[in-house]
Amino acid sequence: xxxxxxxxxxxxxxxxxxxxxxxxxxxxxxxxxxxxxxxxxxxxxxxxxxxxxxxxxxxxxxxxxxxxxxxxxxxxxxxxxxxxxxxxxxxxxxxxxxxxxxxxxxxxxxxxxxxxxxxxxxxxxxxxxxxxxxxxxxxxxxxxxxxxxxxxxxxxxxxxxxxxxxxxxxxxxxxxxxxxxxxxxxxxxxxxxxxxxxxxxxxxxxxxxxxxxxxxxxxxxxxxxxxxxxxxxxxxxxxxxxxxxxxxxxxxxxxxxxxxxxxxxxxxxxxxxxxxxxxxxxxxxxxxxxxxxxxxxxxxxxxxxxxxxxxxxxxxxxxxxxxxxxxxxxxxxxxxxxxxxxxxxxxxxxxxxxxxxxxxxxxxxxxxxxxxxxxxxxxxxxxxxxxxxxxxxxx
Amino acid sequence: xxxxxxxxxxxxxxxxxxxxxxxxxxxxxxxxxxxxxxxxxxxxxxxxxxxxxxxxxxxxxxxxxxxxxxxxxxxxxxxxxxxxxxxxxxxxxxxxxxxxxxxxxxxxxxxxxxxxxxxxxxxxxxxxxxxxxxxxxxxxxxxxxxxxxxxxxxxxxxxxxxxxxxxxxxxxxxxxxxxxxxxxxxxxxxxxxxxxxxxxxxxxxxxxxxxxxxxxxxxxxxxxxxxxxxxxxxxxxxxxxxxxxxxxxxxxxxxxxxxxxxxxxxxxxxxxxxxxxxxxxxxxxxxxxxxxxxxxxxxxxxxxxxxxxxxxxxxxxxxxxxxxxxxxxxxxxxxxxxxxxxxxxxxxxxxxxxxxxxxxxxxxxxxxxxxxxxxxxxxxxxxxxxxxxxxxxxxxxxxxxxxxxxxxxxxxxxxxxxxxxxxxxxxxxxxxxxxxxxxxx
Numbered sequence: 001x002x003x004x005x006x007x008x009x010x011x012x013x014x015x016x017x018x019x020x021x022x023x024x025x026x027x028x029x030x031x032x033x034x035x036x037x038x039x040x041x042x043x044x045x046x047x048x049x050x051x052x053x054x055x056x057x058x059x060x061x062x063x064x065x066x067x068x069x070x071x072x073x074x075x076x077x078x079x080x081x082x083x084x085x086x087x088x089x090x091x092x093x094x095x096x097x098x099x100x101x102x103x104x105x106x107x108x109x110x111x112x113x114x115x116x117x118x119x120x121x122x123x124x125x126x127x128x129x130x131x132x133x134x135x136x137x138x139x140x141x142x143x144x145x146x147x148x149x150x151x152x153x154x155x156x157x158x159x160x161x162x163x164x165x166x167x168x169x170x171x172x173x174x175x176x177x178x179x180x181x182x183x184x185x186x187x188x189x190x191x192x193x194x195x196x197x198x199x200x201x202x203x204x205x206x207x208x209x210x211x212x213x214x215x216x217x218x219x220x221x222x223x224x225x226x227x228x229x230x231x232x233x234x235x236x237x238x239x240x241x242x243x244x245x246x247x248x249x250x251x252x253x254x255x256x257x258x259x260x261x262x263x264x265x266x267x268x269x270x271x272x273x274x275x276x277x278x279x280x281x282x283x284x285x286x287x288x289x290x291x292x293x294x295x296x297x298x299x300x301x302x303x304x305x306x307x308x309x310x311x312x313x314x315x316x317x318x319x320x321x322x323x324x325x326x327x328x329x330x331x332x333x334x335x336x337x338x339x340x341x342x343x344x345x346x347x348x349x350x351x352x353x354x355x356x357x358x359x360x361x362x363x364x365x366x367x368x369x370x371x372x373x374x375x376x377x378x379x380x381x382x383x384x385x386x387x388x389x390x391x392x393x394x395x
Numbered sequence: 396x397x398x399x400x401x402x403x404x405x406x407x408x409x410x411x412x413x414x415x416x417x418x419x420x421x422x423x424x425x426x427x428x429x430x431x432x433x434x435x436x437x438x439x440x441x442x443x444x445x446x447x448x449x450x451x452x453x454x455x456x457x458x459x460x461x462x463x464x465x466x467x468x469x470x471x472x473x474x475x476x477x478x479x480x481x482x483x484x485x486x487x488x489x490x491x492x493x494x495x496x497x498x499x500x501x502x503x504x505x506x507x508x509x510x511x512x513x514x515x516x517x518x519x520x521x522x523x524x525x526x527x528x529x530x531x532x533x534x535x536x537x538x539x540x541x542x543x544x545x546x547x548x549x550x551x552x553x554x555x556x557x558x559x560x561x562x563x564x565x566x567x568x569x570x571x572x573x574x575x576x577x578x579x580x581x582x583x584x585x586x587x588x589x590x591x592x593x594x595x596x597x598x599x600x601x602x603x604x605x606x607x608x609x610x611x612x613x614x615x616x617x618x619x620x621x622x623x624x625x626x627x628x629x630x631x632x633x634x635x636x637x638x639x640x641x642x643x644x645x646x647x648x649x650x651x652x653x654x655x656x657x658x659x660x661x662x663x664x665x666x667x668x669x670x671x672x673x674x675x676x677x678x679x680x681x682x683x684x685x686x687x688x689x690x691x692x693x694x695x696x697x698x699x700x701x702x703x704x705x706x707x708x709x710x711x712x713x714x715x716x717x718x719x720x721x722x723x724x725x726x727x728x729x730x731x732x733x734x735x736x737x738x739x740x741x742x743x744x745x746x747x748x749x750x751x752x753x754x755x756x757x758x759x760x761x762x763x764x765x766x767x768x769x770x771x772x773x774x775x776x777x778x779x780x781x782x783x784x785x786x787x788x789x790x791x792x793x794x795x796x797x798x799x800x801x802x803x804x805x806x807x808x809x810x811x812x813x814x815x816x817x818x819x820x821x822x823x824x825x826x827x828x829x830x831x832x833x834x835x836x
Contacts, residue, residue: 026759038821039811040691040713041407041547044734044741046758048725050765050815053738120759164762164816269737273766326766331780333767380781384796387776391618 023111023121047163051126053271057262058130058321064258065251066091069138070202072193072248076212076232077204086202093198095251098133101142105149106132113158124163124170124327125153131171131321134252135314135362137191140178144185148177168369169328172362179362187217187358192248193232209234214249215242216313216351220358222300242311253317263320272324275336280319283344284310291352301352315347318361328369332379339375343368398584399613401600403774405735405809407547408749409691411653411711416554418648418661422675424668427470428489428702429455432695434518436527436832437464439485443474452499452515452643455488461531467515469645469666469705471497487702490667500641507569511634514643519630519706523608523617525832526803526825535624537576537615540593542628543583545605546690548711550650552628553586554661555708557648560589562635563628567592569638570624570631580628581610588628600774608806612775617801629708649703651677653691653712654751655684666705673703678712685754687711692808693821714753725758735813761816769820772809775801779810783820786827791834794827804828 026048070087073094074080106125114121136145152173157166179186193212197203213221215229215237222228229237232248241247245255253259266272288306295303310316323329323343330339343364350360357363431439438459443449449472454465468474472492480486503510511517512531522529529535543552553560570578571592578593583605588595596614598604607625617623629647637643645666652659656677664673670686678684678699687694688704691711695704703710721727730744733752769779777798785793804821811820 038819039808040685040687040694040696040711040754041409041752041812042756042758042817043736043813043815044727044732044739044757045736045815046725046817047761047764047815048758049734049738052725122759122761161762164764271738271765326764327762329766331766332778333770336766376781380778380797383776383778383798387618387796387798390616391620 023114026120048123048126050271051123053269054127054266054321055130057265057271058127058134058252060258060261061134061252061255061317061321062095062130063088064245064255065134066095068245068254069094069194069251071246072212072232073195073202074204076193076195076206076210077202078207079202079204090198090202091251093201094138094194095133097142098136098138098140098145099130101146102132102149103129105146106153109150109153109158110162113162117162119162122163124157128153128170128174131252132174135171135175135250135317136178137186137250138194139191140182140185144178144182145174148174148181151177164327166327167373168366169322169325172322172366172369175362176366192250207233212248214313214358215247216301216358219301219304219312220355222303223297225297225303227300227303239308239311242308247312250314250317252321253314256311256316259316259320266320266324272320273326273329273336275333276324276329276340277319279337279340280323280344280347281310283341284315284319284348285344286341287345287348291348299352299355301358309348309351313351313359314361318347318365319344322361322365323368328372330372330375330379332376335372335375335379339368339372342371396595396597397614398597398599399610401598401604401609401613401774403771404601404603405772405813406545406601407691407752407812408747409547409652409654409711409713410749410751411656411659411713412548412749413550413650413652413659413661415660416551418554418557418663421662421664421668421673423494424470424492424665424672426475426489426669426702427468427472427492427665427667428487428669429466429468429667430487430702430704431456431466431485433704433706434466434528436525436530437466437518439466441477441485441488443468443488445474445477447474448472448493449474449490450497450499451645452501454513454515456485458528463509463512463531464517464528465513465515466518467499467643471495489702498642501637501643503638503641507572507638510637511569514637516630516634516637516643519633520624520626521607521803523611523623523625523803524800525828526608526805527828527832529622529624533622535574535576536617536621537611538570538574538578538624538626539581539607539611539614540570540578540626540628540631541581541605541607541610542588542590543581543586543605544627544690544709545583545602546692546709547602548650548652548659548709549605549690550648550652550661550708552708555629555648555650556632559629559632559636559644562632562639563588563590564592564635565639566631566633566635569634574624579610579614581605581607581614603772603774603806603809606803606806608801608803609774612777612801616776616798619795619800621800627708647703647708649673649708649710651710651712653687653710655680655712655714664703666703668703670697670699670701670703670710673710674699674712683715684712685715687713691752692812693805714751716753716755736815756817758815758817760818763816763818765815768813768815769807769810772813773806775806777801779807783807783818783823786823789830791831794831799827799831 069091156173243256288309291302346364347360439456449468458464470492472490689707782797804824807820
């Protein structure tokens with residue numbers, strides 16, 4: 001690396017790629033810089049490590065998501081006897097292009113932006129880039145994912161100053177962009193189960209009676225006084241399916257088990273705030289219990305019992321990986337309780353009482369992203385007032 | 396006598412601690428120097444020229460704004476050099492000792508403020524707000540004295556005090572005359588100190604429990620418009636000594652510690668002594684060492700041909716960079732790569748084991764991402780992260796409201812160590828304080 005360094009410094013032939021070079025060098029080797037002023041020793045932790053820990057926490061959900069893509073596909077074409085490896089391989093082939101597109105577009109923009117500002121490439125997109133494939137429905141055309149990723153990285157992140165400066169969660173903005181720009185591709189029967197073959201794998205005819213709607217989608221259109229949730233072949237669905245994750249949905253969000261493994265890692269390493277994570281679940285439970293106490297056929301989601309409510313859709317995934325984004329969330333301890341609780345409440349509120357959006361988690365988190373600074377402001381104000389009172393009482 | 400329990404903070408256990416409390420006497424220094432940067436807030440105006448003779452305790456320079464504030468020579472000798480840097484900034488004033496013990500004696504019957512200013516001991520004290528040398532004429536609300544140092548590898552101040560312990564009482568008496576409030580002394584659990592006349596508080600908890608600012612914030616915080624003085628017990632004893640004997644003692648004991656020191660020990664020498672004398676036979680691999688006057692968190696980096704800086708009772712020598720080509724350190728699973736966070740595997744080996752640290756930053760500077768890192772390292776009722784943001788954005792009102800009057804850069808040293816985003820917090824705080832001071836005057 002040191003040999004080729006001069007090419008990339010100002011004046012070198014490849015000076016335009018200086019940021020890329022720095023990015024690669026600091027990726028491969030721990031920066032050699034020693035402290036000039038201030039403390040002489042530093043903790044070994046840096047943002048790269050923090051981000052990579054989140055990526056590691058996402059891996060169970062990612063692997064299970066791949067398997068479930070295959071599982072749902074082979075179920076739909078009537079070949080559910082296929083082995084798990086075939087299913088996983090199919091899912092891998094189906095999801096890999098989305099991951100590649102997400103990273104290529106996002107990192108491409110980050111690299112260019114870093115070079116324009118002559119800054120080091122920052123690692124924020126490491127996490128965003130893996131979150132996007134996990135929350136975008138599998139049947140979304142790649143070009144849509146590319147456009148949405150570009151939109152989110154440029155307008156939700158770079159215009160605010162890059163990693164650590166954004167107001168809204170970048171991955172969620174990507175999904176929200178898709179959701180509002182191409183609503184027909186984001187819900188209904190076609191979105192969540194991949195039906196065509198992936199790189200030639202898994203050819204077959206769709207069985208009659210196939211319906212690809214997610215459980216929450218089914219709930220939203222439920223008619224009558226009792227709920228009927230089925231799998232994609234019309235067979236009844238159990239709560240266990242939702243906990244294990246054998247239901248249609250965005251790749252990362254279906255399995256509670258995989259998500260909770262990730263949550264355990266995030267909480268153990270202290271990367272995510274347990275205050276936010278727990279209070280999202282508490283808020284969600286409280287609100288679901290409330291709406292469940294007042295069931296109504298007009299709002300069929302109110303008939304779901306609170307625990308099933310939290311197991312379905314993106315609630316758990318959002319609570320563990322999205323709400324806990326420290327950059328867009330509340331930063332004071334008390335603020336984190338309020339922020340998390342309100343995310344839980346709003347997610348269920350939107351799910352139940354707004355039939356246009358069967359999934360409320362995305363909008364709830366984005367809404368609270370906007371309010372997080374206000375919550376912090378109120379918490380910090382109490383400290384300011386306390387200090388002012390102390391000063392006044394002395395005079 | 397109250398006991399204050401502090402939960403926040405961190406004790407860092409470094410390799411290179413002293414295991415034998417004997418004090419070794421260094422040989423007489425070849426050269427002695429005063430470094431004006433050690434006395435923040437003072438703009439030097441020279442009183443002595445190069446080549447002139449100066450006695451121990453005789454002023455070398457005074458402050459531009461308050462002429463009464465004097466900085467004195469620690470030894471008797473000839474002013475060898477007034478070393479200037481950029482824009483004629485005085486980097487150091489070096490003196491060649493003549494070996495005589497000629498010392499200025501002061502008439503201590505005069506008002507105590509006058510005596511302190513002239514003796515050169517005034518500049519050893521600090522005031523809050525701003526963490527500067529106290530401004531004469533501003534009566535402090537209280538005086539806070541710390542009797543222990545909780546920093547990594549820090550010396551035991553009881554040993555540094557030695558027989559100067561007898562002057563503590565007198566020092567308290569003098570300082571009580573200068574404030575309408577109290578003289579507070581912060582001690583560690585189990586530390587015995589004869590401090591009649593002062594209010595003694597025991598502090599239990601990790602570093603920065605020994606910082607005067609932390610002690611003040613947990614006993615009687617500084618409000619807007621108030622001033623407090625802070626110092627350590629050694630300075631207090633020197634003040635007592637001055638008012639007992641009429642002379643200031645410039646002898647000092649320093650702890651020489653750190654991984655690169657062969658036999659860590661206490662060394663008795665003179666303030667400002669040249670490091671070649673102090674560190675004789677102590678370091679072998681100078682090229683790959685970093686010499687720090689003070690501790691690894693708040694000390695200043697010095698070269699081996701420079702001097703022991705006056706305010707410090709501690710020298711730490713650590714490796715500069717012991718792994719220049721660490722491959723993908725961010726992915727490391729080695730328990731020996733120290734981190735207080737569980738994203739690394741240090742916790743497997745235990746955080747109490749002494750660790751080896753070099754001076755690498757181990758990461759690039761980033762925006763503040765992780766939450767609560769600073770708060771966990773600052774045992775004060777302050778929203779540290781919001782205060783840092785207010786300082787960075789230059790918002791004077793917010794800085795005041797969030798409590799900048801209570802803090803000094805040293806209070807943020809631990810947060811700077813732990814910071815994932817690798818921001819220079821002490822530097823940021825220092826700039827904020829200077830800016831506020833300029834704005835207020």
